[in-house]
């Protein structure tokens with residue numbers, strides 16, 4: 001039963017829009033949310049078209065074949081072939097270089113950007129026992145969690161894991177790990193936020209650049225679709241994630257580098273004053289972190305947001321960030 005069939009009776013002018021999506025529970029949830037929003041703003045039917053990516057078929061060598069970029073690549077190929085009209089990505093999985101043929105038509109309002117802990121027995125991070133086994137395959141999470149543990153006089157063991165959200169939480173339920181760390185946004189979107197045992201403040205663990213935000217992408221030459229999808233864009237989220245991704249790009253780091261970044265607005269009462277961008281790079285054992293922040297006027301343009309990220313990257317590089325990033329992704 002397609003979305004198209006269900007909406008056929010009140011079908012307005014303008015044909016059905018085909019939304020290319022991965023088949024994972026998270027991807028389908030994200031695409032479903034965006035499909036609803038696009039129906040609202042365009043008045044057009046939206047049909048989900050499932051695309052199997054190489055990353056879905058073969059996870060074992062994900063790191064070697066280019067990390068989460070493989071998920072994005074198959075959707076982009078479908079867009080470029082014209083098999084689908086637009087696609088939804090988790091922004092944190094998007095490479096920072098934007099192909100000229102494709103437009104980032106919208107970045108909707110960001111979800112909760114925080115990382116969270118799903119631990120056994122309702123444990124918070126501070127309540128984990130000495131030597132606790134904490135699952136995460138992310139060098140960014142490893143670096144900051146190990147540093148956080150150290151600051152509590154605790155040593156944890158970070159255990160590299162992969163797989164979808166169900167698989168990761170499964171390690172805790174089966175008793176193989178004491179806890180796993182995931183993004184709040186993903187759990188919210190698939191309806192499992194109730195399983196969180198600790199929300200990790202961004203003051204302690206900076207999220208991945210773009211975490212919690214979605215990217216809606218379509219062909220750059222389809223001006224009317226770029227404009228229509230643009231209705232879903234949130235300028236503050238767009239500015240924040242642009243600054244975060246600019247930092248990542250200027251550090252010349254890939255999606256698997258130990259880089260965290262988060263931009264937020266500083267308000268004086270009801271008046272938004274400035275944007276603050278925080279960044280961190282560290283060794284995965286958490287023994288050394290370079291963590292800095294910069295504050296500036298809320299970027300009104302893409303170039304201003306990019307400049308904020310570049311400025312912070314330059315300061316971090318001056319403090320030795322490059323030496324902490326280890327092997328570059330790609």
Ligand SMILES: NCc1[nH]cc(CCC(=O)O)c1CC(=O)O
Pocket residue numbers: 068090091092093181182183184185186210211212213214
């Ligand atoms: N790397 C996989 C991935 N990509 C986006 C999300 C969550 C949703 C988001 O951050 O927008 C996740 C899962 C996770 O990190 O827990």
